[in-house]
Structure formats: structure tokens, C-alpha cells
Amino acid sequence: MHAxxxxxxxxxxxxxxxxxxxxxxxxxxxxxxxxxxxxxxxLLGPSGCGKTSLMRMIAGFGEPDRGRILLAGHxxxxxxxxxxxxxxxxxxxxxxxxxNVFENVAFGLREEGVAKHEIFARVAEALRLVQMQPFAExxxxxxxxxxxQRVALARAIVKRPKLLLLDExxxxxxxxxxxxxxxxxKHLQKSLGIAFLVVTHDQDEAMMMADRIAVMQAGKVLxxxxxxxxxxxxxxxxxxxxxxxxxxxDPEIRARLxxxxxxxxxxxxxxxxxxxxRDFSLGIRPEKLRVLEPQGSIPGAVxxxxxxxxxxxxxxxxxxxxxxxxxVWRVAMLNASRQSTFVPDVGARIEIAFSPHDVMVxxx
Amino acid sequence: xxxxxxNIVSLVFGIAFLYLPILIVVTYSFNASKLVTxxxxxxxxxxxxxxxxxxxxxxxxxxxxxxxxxxxxxTIIGTMAALALRRHRRFMGRGLFAFMLxxxxxxxxxxxxxxxxxxxxxxxxxRGYWTVTLAHMAFTTSFVALVVDARLADLxxxxxxxxxDLGATAFSAFRRVTLPxxxxxxxxxxxxxxTLSLDDLVIASFTSGPGATTLPMRLYGQxxxxxxxxxxxxxxxxIVGVTLLVIVASRLTRRHRQA
Amino acid sequence: xxxxxxxxxxxxxxxxxxxAPLAIVLRLAFSESAQARxxxxxxxxxxxxxQVWLEKxxxxxxxxxxxxLDEPLYADAFFSSVGLAAAGTLLVxxxxxxxxxxxxxxxxxxRLFLLTLIVVPFWTSFLIRxxxxxxxxxxxxxxxxxxxxxxxxxxxxxxxGNHLAIIxxxxxxxxxxxxLPLYATLEKLxxxxxxxxxDLGATRLRAFWRVTFPxxxxxxxxxxxxxxxxxxxxxxxxDLLGGSDTLMIGKVLWSEFFGNRDWPLASALAVMLLLLLAxxxxxxxxxEDRRETV
Numbered sequence: 001m002h003a004x005x006x007x008x009x010x011x012x013x014x015x016x017x018x019x020x021x022x023x024x025x026x027x028x029x030x031x032x033x034x035x036x037x038x039x040x041x042x043l044l045g046p047s048g049c050g051k052t053s054l055m056r057m058i059a060g061f062g063e064p065d066r067g068r069i070l071l072a073g074h075x076x077x078x079x080x081x082x083x084x085x086x087x088x089x090x091x092x093x094x095x096x097x098x099x100n101v102f103e104n105v106a107f108g109l110r111e112e113g114v115a116k117h118e119i120f121a122r123v124a125e126a127l128r129l130v131q132m133q134p135f136a137e138x139x140x141x142x143x144x145x146x147x148x149q150r151v152a153l154a155r156a157i158v159k160r161p162k163l164l165l166l167d168e169x170x171x172x173x174x175x176x177x178x179x180x181x182x183x184x185x186k187h188l189q190k191s192l193g194i195a196f197l198v199v200t201h202d203q204d205e206a207m208m209m210a211d212r213i214a215v216m217q218a219g220k221v222l223x224x225x226x227x228x229x230x231x232x233x234x235x236x237x238x239x240x241x242x243x244x245x246x247x248x249x250d251p252e253i254r255a256r257l258x259x260x261x262x263x264x265x266x267x268x269x270x271x272x273x274x275x276x277x278r279d280f281s282l283g284i285r286p287e288k289l290r291v292l293e294p295q296g297s298i299p300g301a302v303x304x305x306x307x308x309x310x311x312x313x314x315x316x317x318x319x320x321x322x323x324x325x326x327x328v329w330r331v332a333m334l335n336a337s338r339q340s341t342f343v344p345d346v347g348a349r350i351e352i353a354f355s356p357h358d359v360m361v362x363x364x
Numbered sequence: 365x366x367x368x369x370x371n372i373v374s375l376v377f378g379i380a381f382l383y384l385p386i387l388i389v390v391t392y393s394f395n396a397s398k399l400v401t402x403x404x405x406x407x408x409x410x411x412x413x414x415x416x417x418x419x420x421x422x423x424x425x426x427x428x429x430x431x432x433x434x435x436x437x438x439t440i441i442g443t444m445a446a447l448a449l450r451r452h453r454r455f456m457g458r459g460l461f462a463f464m465l466x467x468x469x470x471x472x473x474x475x476x477x478x479x480x481x482x483x484x485x486x487x488x489x490x491r492g493y494w495t496v497t498l499a500h501m502a503f504t505t506s507f508v509a510l511v512v513d514a515r516l517a518d519l520x521x522x523x524x525x526x527x528x529d530l531g532a533t534a535f536s537a538f539r540r541v542t543l544p545x546x547x548x549x550x551x552x553x554x555x556x557x558x559t560l561s562l563d564d565l566v567i568a569s570f571t572s573g574p575g576a577t578t579l580p581m582r583l584y585g586q587x588x589x590x591x592x593x594x595x596x597x598x599x600x601x602x603i604v605g606v607t608l609l610v611i612v613a614s615r616l617t618r619r620h621r622q623a
Numbered sequence: 624x625x626x627x628x629x630x631x632x633x634x635x636x637x638x639x640x641x642x643a644p645l646a647i648v649l650r651l652a653f654s655e656s657a658q659a660r661x662x663x664x665x666x667x668x669x670x671x672x673x674q675v676w677l678e679k680x681x682x683x684x685x686x687x688x689x690x691x692l693d694e695p696l697y698a699d700a701f702f703s704s705v706g707l708a709a710a711g712t713l714l715v716x717x718x719x720x721x722x723x724x725x726x727x728x729x730x731x732x733x734r735l736f737l738l739t740l741i742v743v744p745f746w747t748s749f750l751i752r753x754x755x756x757x758x759x760x761x762x763x764x765x766x767x768x769x770x771x772x773x774x775x776x777x778x779x780x781x782x783x784g785n786h787l788a789i790i791x792x793x794x795x796x797x798x799x800x801x802x803l804p805l806y807a808t809l810e811k812l813x814x815x816x817x818x819x820x821x822d823l824g825a826t827r828l829r830a831f832w833r834v835t836f837p838x839x840x841x842x843x844x845x846x847x848x849x850x851x852x853x854x855x856x857x858x859x860x861x862d863l864l865g866g867s868d869t870l871m872i873g874k875v876l877w878s879e880f881f882g883n884r885d886w887p888l889a890s891a892l893a894v895m896l897l898l899l900l901a902x903x904x905x906x907x908x909x910x911e912d913r914r915e916t917v
Contacts, residue, residue, distance in 0.1 A: 059822055081821040082830075094819035098837045107833070108823030159823065368827075371728055374721035375737065381718065382744045382798060385755035388765060392758070445633035455630055464637035470904055472856025474873045475893050478880065479644030482890070486647055502640035505633075563748045566858055570880075580750050587750070587863060591758045599751040610746050614739075 009036040011070075012163060012195050013058060018067035019219075020053055027053040028064070029219035035163070035197060040189050042198045042210035044242070050219040051199045055165050058197065059088045072162060082111070087161040091168045093152035095140035101127070101151050102136040108159045126158040129188065146177050153185075157192065164189075166198045170205060182208045203243050207231070215239050237281055237362040246283040247329050248362065266324045270302045270356045283360040286319065286332035292351040293342050301353040304329075308348045318343055322352055386603060393596035410597035420598060423582035426493065427562055430578060434500035435557035441501070442508025442557070443550055449509075450516040468506040476503050477570030484571060491573030499571040500561040507560060508553035515549030555613045559606055651890040652687055687891035697892065700870040701899065707786060707861075707871060708854040711793025715801045715850050716843065718794060723805035723842075724835075728814070738806065745799045753863050756792055757783070760864070784866035792860040797853070801846040808842030809835075848907045856896055872896050 013035040020028040028050040035041045043051040057064055058071075060081030068077040076084055087108070095104050105126055109119045127133045130150035140148060149169065156164055169185065170178045186209050189196045200206050206213050207227040214224040215238075223235035234240035237248060251263035261274045265282070274280060290298065297303075306324035320331040331352055333343060344350045393411070397404025414420065445465050452458070468476060480499045484491055523545065527537035565580040572578065579602075586595055691697040726737045744752065759765050760782035767779040782788055812835060820830035854860075858873035865871070872892060880889040 061818055061821075080826075081818075082824045082826055086822075088819070088822045090815050090819050092813070092815065094813065094815040096816055096820075096834055098834075107820065107825075111820075111824035111829065155823070368728075370721070371725035374725040375729075378718060378722035378725075378798070378802075379740055381795070382741065385759050385795070386744065386747065386752065389751065389755045389758060441633050441636050444629050445637070448627070448630040448633060452627070452630060455627075457634070461630070461634055461637070464641045465633070468641055470852050470900070470907075472853060472873065472896060472900070474856050474858050474876055475648070475896065476644075478876070478889060478893050479648045480640065482647040482651060482886075483640070483644040498640070502636075505636070559746055563750065565750055580748065583750060583754075584859075587754050587757070591754070591761070591764075595754065596758075599748070599754060602751060603747045606747050607743065610743065 009038050011035070012037045012039070012072060013197075014070040015054070015058075016068050016070070018054070018057065018064040018069065020050075020057060020062065020064050022053075026219050028057070030067070031216075031219070031221050032067075033214055033221060033224065035195055037162075037195055038193050040186065040196045040198070040209055040211045042200060042206035042213045043216060044200055044203060044206040044213050045216035046242075047201055049216040051216050052167060054216075055088075055167060055197065055199045058163070059086055059165055060084050085162045086165060087156040087159050087163075088165040088167065089149075089152045089156045089169055092172065093140075093148045095148055095151060095155075097140055099139075100136070101132060101138050101140070101143070104140065104151055105155045105158050107155065112159070122158055123154075126154040129157070130154045145172050145174075146181070149173065149181065153188075157188075157194065161194065163195045163197060166196060168200055169198060170200075170202075178205070185209060207243070215242060217242075232360075234283065234360060234362060237283070237364065240283045240360060240362050245286050245330060245332075246360075247286065247289070247327070248281050248283050249327055250281050265302070266304045266306075266326050268302055268304055270359075272356050272359050272361065274361050277361055277363040279364045281362045281364070283362050284329075284354055284358060285360075286330040287317070287334070288354055288358040289329060289331040290353045291320070291331060291333060291342070291344065292353055296351075298353050298355075301355055303351050303353045305349070305351055308344050308346050308350060311343070311346050320344070322350065324352075389596050390600045390603065393593060393600040395593055395596075398593060410593045411601075413594050414597050414601070417594070419577075420579070420582055423577050423579045426576055427579035430493065430497050430500060430568075430576075431558045431561040434497045434504060434561045435554050437497075437501040438504040438508050438557040439550060439554040442505040442553055443512050443546075445505065446509045446512035446516055450513060465506055465509050468503055469510065471503075473503070473564070473566040477567040480567065481570040491571060491576075493576040496568050496572045496576055496578065499567050500557075500564060503564075503567060504557035504560050507556050508550075511553040511556060512546060512549045515546050519545060552613065555609065559609070562602075562606070648890045648893055651887050652894045654687075654887045654890075687888050688895075690888060691891060691895065696870070697875065700872050700875045701895065703786075703869070704855055704871045704873075705899070707789050707869075708793065708851050708857070710786075711790045711797070711854050712801075712847055712851045714790055714794040715797055716847065719798055719801035719805055719846065720843075722798075723802045723809055726802075726806055727809035727812070734810070738803075741799050741802050749796060750859060752796055753792060753859055756788075756795055757863060760788060760791070783864065786865070786869060788864040788866075789861050789869060789871070792864040793850070793854045793857065796860065797850040800849040800853075804845040804849065805839065805842045808839045812838055844906070848903050852900055852903055855900065872899075 011034045013033070015031055015033040018028055018031050019026065031050075031054060043054060045051045053062070056062055058069060060076070060079060060083075063078060068075055070076070071084065071086065096107065099107065102123055105123045106119050109122060114122070123136075124133065127136060130153050132147065132150050132154060135143065135147060135151075140151065143151065149172070153169075166185075170181055173181060182205060185196070198206070198209060207230075210227065212224060212226055213230055215222045215230065217238055223230060223239045225233075230239060230243050234243060234246075240246045240248065249265050251265055253261055253263050254269060255262040256274070259273060259275050260271060262269055262271050263282070264270070272282075290301070292298070292303065304324050306322040306329065308320055309323045309328065310321040312319040312321075315335070317332045317334055320333065322329045322331055329352060392403075394406050394408065395402075395404055396407035396409065445461075448455075449458075449462060449465065455461075477499070480495075480502060481491075484495050489495060519542070524537050524541050527541040528534070532540060563580065564578075565584050568578045568581055569584075572581065583595060583598060586592065722741070726734055726741070729737055757764070761767070762779040762781075762783060764783065766782060767776070770776045770780065782791070816834050816838075817827075817830045820834045821827065825833060856873050857871060858877055861869055861871040861874045862877070865874070872895075876889050876892045876896070879885045879892065
């Protein structure tokens with residue numbers, strides 16, 4: 001829903017064909033992106049994919065070798081960082097150790113030359129937003145990881161930037177705190193109305209928080225879209241692999257006609273929509289596979305026979321590895337009830353089934 | 365990370381400031397002209413002159429002997445002192461011990477020289493080769509102790525405990541485990557003591573006597589009279605010698621660290 | 624308790640060659656000068672016993688210290704020593720800080736090499752380095768020669784035989800002492816802090832001044848003391864580079880000792896020098912203690 005609202009907003013940041021190399025390594029390779037006003041945008045990718053380099057260029061640290069960056073319609077490609085209406089929350093927070101919490105948050109306002117009483121009011125307001133007023137006099141060394149994160153956030157938003165950059169904002173927090181903070185960040189972003197750009201390697205984090213996500217690999221953007229787009233309609237094999245678990249299989253193509261194809265997996269044929277793609281593989285999410293009960297059947301489903309090789313109990317789901325004629329399939333069975341209906345044992349011969357509508361076509 | 369222009373300028377300026385004067389001394393030691401500002405062509409005549417400068421050669425020998433003997437002594441006592449300080453956390457007078465060990469590091473050399481001379485006078489010892497050697501031993505011991513102490517601080521005490529656990533006596537554990545581990549630092553300490561002794565003018569001037577004029581004392585006497593190509597040549601020999609020594613030493617310690 | 628040789632040997636050594644000499648200097652500082660060999664008459668005799676000593680302390684010969692106060696030469700020497708050492712230290716700081724900063728910001732694999740470059744001159748003879756400056760800075764030396772032949776100056780610049788020469792000489796000889804502690808502090812800093820400051824609206828220079836510089840106080844103080852303390856008692860630099868009118872304690876002490884053979888006065892000067900050094904050394908001590916507790 002937010003995504004739909006976001007799409008109607010005018011563009012805030014436009015990145016046009018930006019490239020950047022470090023020595024022989026092309027860190028960012030001809031990237032074009034648009035971030036809209038008020039949007040929560042995530043750059044997702046493994047470490048070294050160029051997402052941090054791209055973000056640093058938006059902040060003004062390092063200029064692109066080629067291409068340009070527009071911010072609210074102005075070309076800021078060569079504007080130094082201190083003159084950009086963009087603030088950043090650094091990965092390890094980069095709190096100034098010689099200044100207390102209040103002075104850390106006031107730093108940017110003092111640089112701007114804001115009047116004393118206004119500094120006081122705005123810092124107090126920012127600290128209130130992140131619930132850190134009681135710690136104003138503390139030095140950063142005396143704060144916990146979560147508290148440091150809040151101070152870093154307050155320091156970045158107190159300047160009322162048009163865009164807030166967050167470099168792996170939750171990487172240093174433990175799991176429980178991370179989940180809480182995800183919700184808080186999302187809430188804060190909506191209430192402030194500032195566009196957020198988060199860089200992360202954690203797909204769950206990106207899916208939870210972002211309105212839109214750009215998946216990056218080896219300096220290139222593979223796909224940009226809402227979390228649901230990326231999960232249900234990945235543009236290619238790499239995105240499907242990176243977001244969620246996927247069974248990726250190379251099908252036997254028996255016939256093609258008008259964007260449709262007759263394919264076969266493990267010898268069982270079915271028909272799918274392929275669009276214009278010539279070379280493709282197929283992806284099926286583990287939770288879209290069903291295990292048929294003995295003598296059970298699902299109308300219209302593709303049914304394949306196999307043997308259970310491994311059974312992993314995960315709490316919410318039980319995951320099976322099923323060996324068929326040509327593949328090993330991962331099947332996720334939801335443990336919806338404590339009297340779970342039917343979970344086959346290791347070694348059992350079973351049938352798995354899926355609907356052709358749930359098959360994702362993944363171009364190379 | 366690219367370096368900013370300012371940083372590069374600072375580096376070039378700083379390093380030029382340090383090296384240019386030395387390079388000029390080395391260059392002009394090969395000057396055929398006796399004038400120090402005019403380049404008169406390449407020549408090694410001043411090095412030949414050095415070889416026939418008997419007082420200078422004598423002084424060099426005195427310096428080498430003093431440096432070798434004092435560095436050996438300082439290494440032994442300095443290493444013992446560092447061990448005593450690190451291994452024994454409590455003994456009578458440990459505070460005084462630490463003070464006496466490290467205070468000389470910040471004592472002006474002129475004070476060290478004066479006080480040691482007064483000691484030798486009080487003891488009624490004739491000043492000469494031995495008093496210089498003892499004086500150098502006295503002031504370099506602290507430097508050796510500092511270097512060895514730093515290494516001991518990094519050392520994992522469980523290594524020696526493991527040796528004891530495997531049946532070694534205290535002495536044997538020290539000889540077979542601790543000593544090899546601190547030996548690069550001991551070598552570095554020796555080298556530091558050696559070069560400090562070779563370099564010292566002030567303390568030697570106080571504590572030396574007839575017949576034991578060290579090289580810096582002799583050079584100092586000539587430098588006061590002005591800049592000459594011969595001193596340039598002598599300086600070059602000293603610079604090259606010490607630099608080679610430092611390179612060899614750093615190679616040695618690096619190999620040790622890799623092993 | 625067992626007496627361990629590893630403690631006893633260095634202990635006795637240090638007592639004999641550090642403590643005893645200092646005590647003798649102290650004793651001599653209160654003695655009278657004499658035309659004898661050795662040229663002094665002790666006030667305290669070792670055989671007197673403490674009661675006699677107590678008597679003598681009451682009637683202590685402060686003549687050497689009085690002489691120091693009466694004769695403005697000595698007071699001048701102290702003041703100009705402090706002034707010259709301070710000026711030299713400031714110059715070292717100004718050269719060393721950008722240098723240490725540049726090394727700390729150099730690529731990781733180059734830092735050790737650059738640091739070695741800075742330290743190597745420390746190993747070559749102090750005397751020779753000072754001598755190298757004489758060759759450069761004399762009126763007929765290379766700097767003036769070069770500037771004159773380039774037509775930049777008519778008369779030689781006064782680089783030698785004055786206060787300026789001593790200040791530059793101190794800067795030149797003690798540069799590594801300042802670079803090392805500064806580098807040690809700078810190297811530990813988190814450079815993303817400077818980025819953060821720039822992101823918050825500070826220019827490069829402001830980011831350095833408000834964020835990096837305040838975090839390096841400890842390194843600055845350590846470096847300043849490491850240079851100031853030995854520079855204060857310096858003899859070679861003022862003797863070889865300074866003029867006949869430049870006074871520093873080290874030089875005055877030397878000439879009282881070797882020239883006038885006034886050993887007690889020289890000792891009294893040494894005691895004063897020690898007292899002068901006590902303050903900065905106490906500061907250093909406090910600093911070290913604090914570093915250990917943090």
C-alpha cells in the first residue's frame with residue numbers, strides 16, 4: 001500500500017548511469033535508480049556488490065567516474081558532502097567519542113550556525129523522538145549498542161534532511177533488538193515523512209522495512225520493485241536465489257508457442273507462460289510445494305514422485321528434502337496445528353505437487 | 365584510499381626535511397673541491413685522507429670497543445631487570461627499582477654525564493676506557509630494559525606454564541621457551557644500546573680520560589672548527605655503517621617473527 | 624624471602640650507577656668550590672653520622688644557589704632554555720602533526736615503510752645530523768648559496784649562530800620523537816568520524832578541527848614532553864648551532880664544569896635543571912597512569 005502511495009510521489013533522487021571503479025574493480029556499473037519522496041528504499045545485496053559505494057556517492061563521499069546524481073531536481077554529482085541536504089547514519093554509528101550525546105546530536109546544527117536556543121529545542125526534540133533524553137549528558141562509550149544506534153539516528157535526523165542514508169543500520173544489534181528496531185525505524189520514517197535509503201545485506205530486513213528494494217550484484221542492479229514483486233516475480237535466477245529459498249530447476253523444453261511453453265520436470269510435463277524469454281530456468285518456492293497424502297490428489301497440479309531424504313524440524317515449518325528422478329526438492333510443510341496432519345518419515349516414498357501458476361520463469 | 369594533495373605535500377616536506385641535510389653531507393663527501401658549497405667534481409680523496417688520519421682511526425676503534433662491551437653488559441643487565449620487573453609482581457623496593465630503571469630515559473645526558481663522573485671521582489677510579497664503558501652501560505641499560513619489557517608484556521605466560529607442565533624445570537623452561545621468544549627484543553635492545561653508545565658525545569666527554577677519546581669526541585673537536593670534506597666522509601662512513609646494521613637487524617627480527 | 628639474583632644484580636647496579644651519582648650531585652651542589660683536585664670541598668662527609676649531618680643541613684651552604692640568583696647569567700640561561708625548548712617543540716609539532724596524519728591516512732601496506740623512513744634518521748648519529756645542518760645553514764652554507772645564486776636574496780639569511788638556528792636544530796633532531804606518539808594516536812582513530820562530521824555539514828578542515836584534533840590530545844602531550852624534556856637540557860644543539868651569545872643551561876653547565884672548573888656550581892645548575900624537569904615529568908606520569916586505568 002505504501003508502495004502505491006510512493007509511486008505517486010515525485011522523484012527525490014535520480015541516479016543516471018552511474019559508474020565507479022576502484023583500481024581494476026568496477027564497484028558500481030552503470031546504475032540507474034529513482035528514489036521517490038517519502039519512500040523507504042533499500043539497496044540489498046551481498047557484501048562487495050557496490051551498494052555501499054553507491055550510497056557513499058549519494059552522500060558525497062567519492063564522485064562517480066561516469067553518470068550523474070540528481071537530488072530534488074538539482075545535479076549534485078560534484079557537490080561536497082557538507083553541502084548536500086542528505087544525512088547518513090554510519091555503519092558503526094561513528095559517534096564522536098569526545099562529545100556527549102547532546103553535543104553529538106548538536107554537531108550538525110552548530111556547523112549550520114543555528115541559534116543556541118533553537119539548537120537546544122531541536123536536539124531535545126530529536127532525542128525525545130528516539131527516547132534518549134535521559135542520556136543527553138552521557139559519553140558514547142557509556143551507551144549500549146542499541147542506545148548508540150538511537151543517538152546516531154537522532155544526530156542524522158536533527159538536520160531535517162531530505163534523504164536519510166542508513167548504512168547497515170541494524171548489523172551491530174542482536175537479533176531480538178533488531179526486530180524491534182525494524183518496526184521502530186519504519187514507524188519513524190512514516191511519521192517524519194523523510195525518504196530513507198537503507199543499505200543492507202539482510203533480505204529479511206529489507207523485506208520488512210522497505211517500500212521498494214533494489215537488488216544489487218557485482219555492481220549492477222538486478223531488479224527494483226516492492227518486496228512482493230521481488231518474491232513472487234523475481235526478474236532472474238540470481239534474484240530468486242537471493243530473496244527467499246527457491247527450488248531452481250532446468251526444465252526440458254518440449255514445445256514453444258506464442259509465449260507459452262510445454263516443459264517437463266522429472267519427466268512430468270506441464271504448460272507455462274514464458275513471455276519472450278528464450279533461455280530460462282524454473283523456480284518454485286518450497287512453501288508452494290505440497291505433499292500429497294496417500295491416495296490424495298489435487299486437481300490441475302503437477303505431481304512428482306520421490307523419496308524423503310532428510311527431515312528438518314524448524315518450528316513453524318518442517319522442511320523436507322525429497323529426491324526425485326532428476327532433482328532434490330526442498331519442501332516446506334507448515335505446522336499449522338499441533339496435531340499435524342501428515343509428516344512423512346525419512347525413507348518414505350511420497351508424491352509432491354505444485355500448481356503451474358506458482359512456477360516462476362527465471363531468465364538467465 | 366586515495367591520499368589528499370595536502371597529505372602528500374606534508375609527507376614529501378617532512379621526509380625531505382629529514383633526509384636532505386644527510387644526503388648533502390653524503391654527496392659533498394665525494395666533492396673534489398675543498399670548498400663546501402662548490403662542486404668540484406667526483407673524488408674519493410677524502411676517504412683516502414680518512415685512512416691516514418691516525419687519531420680518527422684510533423678514536424673509531426675506541427668507540428667500537430666501548431660500544432660492543434657496553435652494549436653486551438647493558439643487554440645482560442637490562443634483560444635481567446625487565447625480567448625481574450615482569451616476573452615478580454611484588455618484592456621489597458619494586459617501586460624504587462622501576463623508578464631507577466626508567467628514570468634515566470628522561471634524564472638529560474648532561475646530568476647523567478656529570479653525575480657518573482662525580483661517582484668515578486668519589487670512588488677514585490682513573491678515568492679512561494673502562495669508565496666510559498661503564499657509563500655507557502649505565503645509561504643504555506634502561507633502553508634495553510624498555511625494549512625487552514615491551515616484548516615481555518605481549519608474551520603469553522601460558523607458554524612457560526605449558527613447558528613446566530611438560531616437565532621442564534624453571535630454568536630450562538626459561539631457556540627453551542621464554543628466551544627464544546624474547547630473543548628478537550633482546551637483539552633489538554643490544555643494537556639500540558650499541559648505536560646509542562656509538563653516538564654519544566656528552567656522557568663520554570664527562571667520563572672519558574686520556575687515551576680514551578671516542579669517535580664523536582674527536583669529530584666534535586673538528587666540527588667546532590668548521591665544515592670540512594673529511595668530516596663529511598667520516599660522517600658518510602658512519603651513516604652507511606649504522607644504516608646497514610639497522611637493515612640487517614630488522615631483517616633478522618622479521619625472519620624471527622615469521623618463524 | 625629468598626633473594627633472587629635476577630632482582631638483586633640489576634638492583635645493585637642501578638643503585639650504584641643511578642642513585643649514588645645523583646646523591647653525589649646533590650651533595651656537591653651544597654659544597655664549596657676549591658682550587659684542588661678534585662676541585663671541591665665536601666660539606667657532608669660520609670663518616671659524619673646523621674647528627675652531624677643534621678647540624679650541617681641547618682647551616683647548609685646555599686652559596687651556589689645564591690650565586691645563581693645573584694648572577695643574571697644563570698637566570699637568563701634558564702629562561703632562554705625554556706623559551707628555546709618550547710619554541711623548538713612547537714615547531715616540531717607543526718611539522719610532525721601533518722606528517723603523522725599523512726602516514727596514518729596512507730594505505731595500510733605503506734604505513735610501516737613510511738614510519739621506518741621517519742625513524743631511520745634517529746639511528747644515524749645525532750652529532751652528524753647537527754653537523755649536516757651547519758653545512759646547510761651557515762652564511763656561506765648551501766641554503767644561502769642557493770638562494771643567492773637564484774637571485775632571491777642579497778645578504779645571507781641569518782640561519783646560523785642564533786636562536787632561530789637552535790629552534791630549527793631542535794625541530795630537526797627531535798622530529799621522530801613527536802611523530803611516533805602522534806601516529807600512535809592517529810592510527811587508532813576511526814576515520815568514519817571525519818566522514819560523519821562532513822556529512823553533518825562540516826568542511827574537511829572543520830571536520831579535522833572539531834573531531835580529529837580533540838581526540839589526539841594525549842598524543843600531542845606525550846610528543847611535546849618527549850621533545851621538550853631532552854631539548855631543555857640540550858648541549859650539542861646550542862653549542863654547535865647557536866651563537867656565542869645564546870645561553871642554554873646545558874651549555875652553561877658544560878662551561879662551568881670544563882671551562883671554570885666550578886664543579887659545585889655545575890652541580891647546583893644540574894639540580895635546578897632536574898627541578899625544572901620535575902613538572903613536565905609529573906604530567907607525563909599522570910598521563911601514563913590514566914592510560915593504564917582506561
